[in-house]
Each structure stands twice: as C-alpha cells, then as structure tokens.
Amino acid sequence: GAVVSQHPSWVICKSGTSVKIECRSLDFQATTMFWYRQFPKQSLMLMATSNEGSKATYEQGVEKDKFLINHASLTLSTLTVTSAHPEDSSFYICSAALGGYSGNTIYFGEGSWLTVV
C-alpha cells in the first residue's frame, strides 16, 4: 500500500518549547491529511483536517493556536506543538488520503511519540 512517513518517531522536549512533527506521503500526492493524538489505552482522537494550500479545520476543543498545522505541499504536512507542556505528551499520528474522491483510501503514518519534560 501507499506509504506515509512521520518524523521524528519520538522526541523529548522541555516544557515551554515548541516541537514540529512532519508527515509525508512518500509515493503519492495527498490533497487531504489528518492529524490525530492518542493517549495510552485510548482510541485515536481526530485533531484537525489539513488541506493543501488552505487553513486546517480543527475539531471542537482543539486549540488551533497551540497546535499549528501547515500543509504547504501535496506531500508534506506539519504539526507544531507550541509552548509544550507535560500534558501534551502523547502519540501523534497523521494520515493521508490517496485520491481526492469519496471512497478513497486513507493511509496512516507510524506515529510520533512526544514527551514533554
């Protein structure tokens, strides 16, 4: 299947700093990418939908000024956690939609572990 890659796989940052996570579709162009977070023993929670060249659409309760999403090209979306705090420590996962039509396939990245100390 199509490959979605995230970088870094894990990152440790100090409280108050910002950290950027990249999501790339390696062998296809993705008009739409999605960002999720997952806490231990819980399901994935959708944070935002990212469309190339336009502003991201955030889910209710997700702070758009804290979680900055940029989708500058058809193969790259980035999530920046600004002024990170320990409660932001989580597993962040992106996904990319193959093809811009209903019923297309969505592939997920391997995820990125963020630990804020």
Place this chain on the structure above:
Amino acid sequence: DAKTTQPPSMDCAEGRAANLPCNHSTISGNEYVYWYRQIHSQGPQYIIHGLKNNETNEMASLIITEDRKSSTLILPHATLRDTAVYYCIVRGPYNQGGKLIFGQGTELSVKP
C-alpha cells in the same frame, strides 16, 4: 457521523477464521465502511473498505449486509500476528471532509 458498535474483545484460535462484527445502523447511503487495525504503539494499518458490495483483498474480506446496517470483517486464517485492535469506521461525507472518527474497536487476541 454515523456511529459504529463493536464488541470490546474477541478471541480466535490460530489458523481459524476470525469474524469481527460491526453495527452501523445509522449509516447513510453514500457513507463507506472502513476497517483498520492497530498493533500496540504503531499507526493504524489499512485493511479494507466498501460501500455496499462485499469486498476482498489479500488481507481480508468485508461482508456488508444488504440493508448496510452491519458488516463483518473476515480474516480467513488468523495468525498470532493478527492480534491487534480492529476498528470499524463509517467515514464521514466526503463533502464534509471525509473524516475517520475512531471508536473503541475490538481487541482481537489470536491464541495458539
């Protein structure tokens, strides 16, 4: 978005077929059913999806009832590596973003 209901856990003997049920009684006519699985600490893996016809690929088969209110994912010959959490998701309308909203899924344990 249409909700799905799955049993929280299931067991299956290695080599046997694993049949994972999913109810989605409020599904709309243009909404697809997607199945993913997640092995601990990894991103979800795409398995299969369908609209109303049964679908089969190298990983699994998807059986959707005629009224589309439920579906079953079939892993024909389960192996220990199929132990994972399986998510059945009704994808939101494409013109509203086509989001995948995850529920709690079914934790499948394949036993020797």
